[in-house]
Amino acid sequence: MRKIIIGIGGVTNGGKTTLSKSLHKLLHNSCVVSQDNFFKDDSVVPADNNGFKEYDTLDALHMDRMMAVIGLWQKDPQSFMSSCGYAVKSTATEPSNVFVLIVEGFLIFNHGPLNSLLNKRYFLQISYETCRERRSSRVYVPPDPPGYFDGYVWPMYLKNRRAMEETVNDIVFLDGTQKSETLLSTVYADVQEMLMVTQR
Ligand SMILES: Nc1ncnc2c1ncn2[C@@H]1O[C@H](COP(=O)(O)OP(=O)(O)O)[C@@H](O)[C@H]1O
Ligand SMILES: NC(=O)c1ccc[n+]([C@@H]2O[C@H](COP(=O)(O)O)[C@@H](O)[C@H]2O)c1
Numbered sequence: 001m002r003k004i005i006i007g008i009g010g011v012t013n014g015g016k017t018t019l020s021k022s023l024h025k026l027l028h029n030s031c032v033v034s035q036d037n038f039f040k041d042d043s044v045v046p047a048d049n050n051g052f053k054e055y056d057t058l059d060a061l062h063m064d065r066m067m068a069v070i071g072l073w074q075k076d077p078q079s080f081m082s083s084c085g086y087a088v089k090s091t092a093t094e095p096s097n098v099f100v101l102i103v104e105g106f107l108i109f110n111h112g113p114l115n116s117l118l119n120k121r122y123f124l125q126i127s128y129e130t131c132r133e134r135r136s137s138r139v140y141v142p143p144d145p146p147g148y149f150d151g152y153v154w155p156m157y158l159k160n161r162r163a164m165e166e167t168v169n170d171i172v173f174l175d176g177t178q179k180s181e182t183l184l185s186t187v188y189a190d191v192q193e194m195l196m197v198t199q200r
Pocket of ligand 1: 010011012013014015016017018019134176177178179180183
């Protein structure tokens, strides 16, 4: 049995979830683990000196729980797939003994233990203007308070990205303003290549 873990990271609203879901649909024997599902409860997330809740740090996430879920997949991908309601399939390009886990999130490469599990790393980037625009129409729980993007989210993105670039190599940067189909075909072609190598 072979296992491949693909990391789809990037800026908030860069298109990580969209790309991950589409990739998952194309890869029969794949599952997705999303970092967004591991945020701590608002009551335990502290605020900074400006009163902004500090959501954009690893401390705001239950990374231990996320790692445990990934560990379950690593131990038995087939059972993991079944528990997610997916049946294992065999196709010409995807044999039934090769499993793909897609891990997506805005801070996946900043977490050393998680980053070290990844076989391939993609980082979706978009400009400040595009990011601000996309984020303004997204509603989080709790919703962004006024000034949150400029006063907290974007500065934290720059900080986290700097830290990532200081420690992580082998990141494939993708332009998140490309058409969804273009992004998908780029990543899918790479994964197909990896599956071929894995089969040899
Ligand atoms: N390639 C793309 N081009 C234009 N808009 C996109 C693209 N990918 C995603 N979006 C839009 O951007 C927003 C954020 O996408 P999402 O996948 O949730 O981002 P993330 O998971 O990185 O926060 C959504 O409104 C989505 O429809
Ligand atoms: N519980 C939540 O899901 C929650 C709450 C508040 C903020 N956020 C935001 O989620 C962002 C990361 O997720 P995305 O990459 O999907 O945008 C962070 O910038 C963070 O500010 C999420």
